[in-house]
Amino acid sequence: MVLGRIHESFVTAGRILVMGAAVLKFLFTDVLRGRFHWKETVAQAWFVVSVAVVPTLLVAIPFGVIVSIQIGSLAQQLGATSFVGAANGLGVIRQGAPIVVALLMAGAVGSAICSDLGARTIREEIDALEALGISPVQRLVVPRVLAATSVAVLLCGIVAFVGVITGFIFNVTAQGGTPGSYISSFAAFAQPADLVLAELKSALFGILVSLIACYKGLTAQGGPKGVADAVNASVVLSVVLLFAVNVVITELFAVFVPQRLG
Template identity: 55%
Template sequence: MSSPTPSFPGAAALRETGRLFALGIDVGRATFKRPFQVREFIQQCWFIASVTILPTALVSIPFGAVIALQLGSLTKQIGAQSFTGAASVLAIIQQASPIVTALLIAGAGGSAICADLGSRTIREEIDAMRVLGVSPVQRLVVPRVLAAMLVGLLLNGMVSVVGVLGGYFFNVVMQGGTPGAYLASFSALAQLPDLWISEIKALLFGFIAGIVAAYRGLNPAPGPKGVGDAVNQSVVITFLLLFLVNFVLTAIYLQVVPPKVS
């Protein structure tokens, strides 16, 4: 009789993490294989954009307003009101915009991706595709992951614009700020790499949301309850990974790109 395989605390989580990374590598390889599922990619882009664009726009307004009000109050206390616009833009573009975009993509688009793939899995459609020699990763996962990345990239720009406009409105109207000083301070501290890191974050966050949703959708527990649990797990795991990756990217960016001195 063979002895049971030894295990240690966290072994299951470590195996799941390895499989998640393996799926990410498989998606990267399958992206460059032909034929590329153009129609599926366009449909997924339209679906993710349709379910996230309105909530993203609505959420970005209070985000920009809260940041502008908080920074406006702080700069007023220390006598640096002329830098309110620059500080608000940096906070919105670098941090709030990609995070808001990724959270809504994970919550709306990622949960739908996970539910779709999970239902296909429990109906044994995924196994049938493998039997027929069709790669589920190339046929189903790659278009969804790339769609999440593209929509995240585009929505991030929209959130940045709406957030900055919302911050401008609330700072000028509610706190009595000067419109010219708010706009003129944009160039005081903000620089072009700030926009680049924001777009890179949005792209990477979309990739993470798509990969996690696809992985949980391809590996649910049996039955409809398993699919529901997989959807919840995918959203929670994505949120945790997003905040962790955001911290790492921000720390690297602040070390590599020197701050602009006014």
């Protein structure tokens, strides 16, 4: 039983990697030949935006407040209120923004993509495409992966900006902080590499979520219940994998990128 599940997990991972390689191949070949489906990509990007932007804003604002409350309280206890801006800003940019994007991409975007492709699969639309000699990966998966990746990068910027501004406003208005101290401490410790790290994480999260969602959707079986099971599996697998990837990238960043000492 356990060995069977382990074997199935490796098979799934291998198939997703194969799909990722096919996406990369089709992306470059279609762009070079001028046959890339830009219209479909833009439509999918707009679909992802419509699904994810409002939840992103609704999550980013309270997230910035929560981080500010916790860090501000701890800083007052330690007598380190002059470093609140650095701790708030770096916490939101390095970890908060990518994690929020990961959760929203997995929960909102991934589930929407998986349910869409799963419905097409059980209606035998995917079989019809293959019968016509059209690759589902080329026609359906590539635009969705590119759209999800692009929007994930934009969402990360939105979350980082809103989270930092929210933390700043809350610290100044509710915690007795000064604007100059907050901004100066943030500027002393923050560096462009922090934002680059967050954006790279979000891009990778977008790729992983869209690949997993597309794979689960294209392999859905058993009617509407099978689609629901595929969506559930897609969300769970995406969340677990994204947090694992986040830990690995964060550790590598801490090892190889020199940190500013103020």
